[in-house]
Amino acid sequence: MRFRVFHRTRYVYRAPVRDSYNELRLRPVTDNKARLEFFLLNVNPPARLRHFRDDWLNYVHYFDVPEPHLDLTIEAQCTINTTNPYADGHPTGVKFATLKTDLDDMVVPFLGGSRYVDVSPEIWRLGIDIRDECDDVFEAAGAVMHHIYKNWAYAPNTTTVSTHMSEVLETKQGVCQDFAHLMIGICRSLGIPTRYVSGYLYNGHDSHLRGAQASHAWVEVHVPGRGWFGLDPTNDTLADERHIKIATGRDYADAAPITGHFDGPPGATTALQVELEVRRTDR
């Protein structure tokens, strides 16, 4: 599928702030499943953009606005061509034992705890119950996804961007980011390398998918010998060509679309406005 995305985030401050420095992870991933045809970032107040690749190979654009300003607008637009990563079938048939024998250094960071994810005894017990007797890595990950979808309530505004997985485990509610963290915790407790994915979800007129037309989050599990595969616990679906991948990392902290700092009075940010349009341009 081919999409045109326009994504604008605007921060409004109640008093002038200055010396703002920001890092953006807003550039969709180009790989053998998706091809980015056009990408442009623009910020206001006008600033010079630069970029680096972080530890997870995400494109990070950064800029600073030294002079006092009352609002900050960040616009990302792109044209992207996606294909379904599952077009050749599901990566089933890989046994749990291979997770230990085929351990790749690259996936080690995605096995333990991270900022928003703990591999705690509670989550391990939950993981064991969900896995049941299943010995297939990908199928077990699928079972975790179903379990979260069935037993956790989608409840916008009950959590924040900094809600920890352990709280989600307890309150049994949240949004895409929380479900992703929870799924990461459960899968890692089972020894499956799992990473966080931030991106967009195209939903067309199909309103049953959650997080549609908004920034979305899901996970990818690493199946030894097969690679990373996406699963979306918020919607109980495999991440397919409707999922536009932007950044990956151990959890939200590694993949946050916008992080920044400025000098200003406490509670200076009075409003955050997000405008997101994902338009399909093929068919």
Added chain:
Amino acid sequence: MSSLFNDYQPGKFFDEVFSAPGAARSHYEALLSNVGSLTPGDYSSLQKAVDAAFLKMGVTFTVYGDDQGTERIFPFDLMPRIIPQREWERVEAGLIQRITALNLFLNDIYHGQKILTDKAVPEELVLSASHYRPEFKGVKVPHGIYIHICGTDLVRDDKGEYFVLEDNGRCPSGASYMLENRHAMKRAFPGLLQSLPVRPVDTYGTMLRETLEHLAPKGVLDPTVVVLTPGIYNSAYFEHCYLAKQMGVPIVEGRDLIMRNDRVFMRTTKGLEQVHVIYRRIDDDFLDPLVFRKDSLLGVPGIINSYRKGHVALANSIGTGVADDKAVYALVPKMIEYYLDQEPILPNVKTYLGIKKKECAYILDNLEKLVVKAVNESGGYGMLMGPSASKKERSDFADRIKANPRNYIAQPVLQLSRHPVFVDDHFEGRHIDLRPYVLYGDRVRVVPGGLTRVALRKGSLVVNSSQGGGSKDTWVLWDECSDKAASTQLAA
């Protein structure tokens, strides 16, 4: 295939329609199967009907420095130029990238000049641009945008590759011809446009008005927008009226506006009415005799002061000419790299700068191969087409370059793409370019298509209307999905 095109020779150029004699490109097939059924006689009478309509409606322009009547019809060739969607999307992306970088550049040049401090572009070249307005340094403009309306000239070379020829960031003209050309097509071929997936251009008036309204001072909910024209003697007066009408806003001359308490008012039959946004089609030089040229009678004394204070918005802003200086043009790829950390999507034409000693020597040694242009002229004035110029013309130009190297640039002669044009009773290939219109308001939008200009003289590479150019309707084909619904909501 049609008899109309049986004898058509694409020649050794990149022909927009035919990849070889008799072999039409696929995006032209639908059109050719329609138009192809006409006889040369039918086609010729359609063309004549359109010419008559243009004359009747006064679709004209004015030629300066010519004794044979100053007002001319803008010649229109009936066969449209077609751009397939994918090709257009790349052009669109390149234009969005370019106008974004140009605006960042202008904002920088009129504020911190970081690009100069960082030596990413040569300081002396930028600051010596004659349209640089140092008196405008430090002035905050609405939303930090300087060029709201841009008419970028694109050409294709002998391989069909698109290049940016120049950025017109002051008062680009021609949008009215783009709109009129589409009307003419609809009259000449009723039903044809509806049967083909051609993207509409007639939203331009609305888009332009939205772009202008976006600039209104904060708190003004229902801004008054006007078009400011130098008056009936200006070459684009037809266009000024036309666009005002399309937008549904008044057209005014300088003498219709007056300053009161730092604000701009328009004299109306019901008394004074405050003006919030001015689409000015007057150059900086003539806008305000108190700030720029003292002898100007076209402008409004005090208007710049009001603009500085934010009571009135001007589109385009002051001093945008520094970005469309033809020598600064050569720096745009560097600007894109510097501000956006990206490669340019649409390349520039290779440009030699007179200000650089080595390049100047190259220009002087290779005049017969190059097009030389004065950096601040437009409309095809002040240029030398090296290969076709006489020895005397070349040596005259060499003297001018030596006298003021900063004022000249040179480019290799591109073999511009050609398109069939109806001449007497048959089609012949003529060189064309493309001027798409880019609007920068709430976001950057590009009108699908633009004005395709045609060098009507056989073999000529100069498409400007003032130099015997004509135009064509430009069709961007639409294969966007039916599902255009877009929704806006807060992030999950």
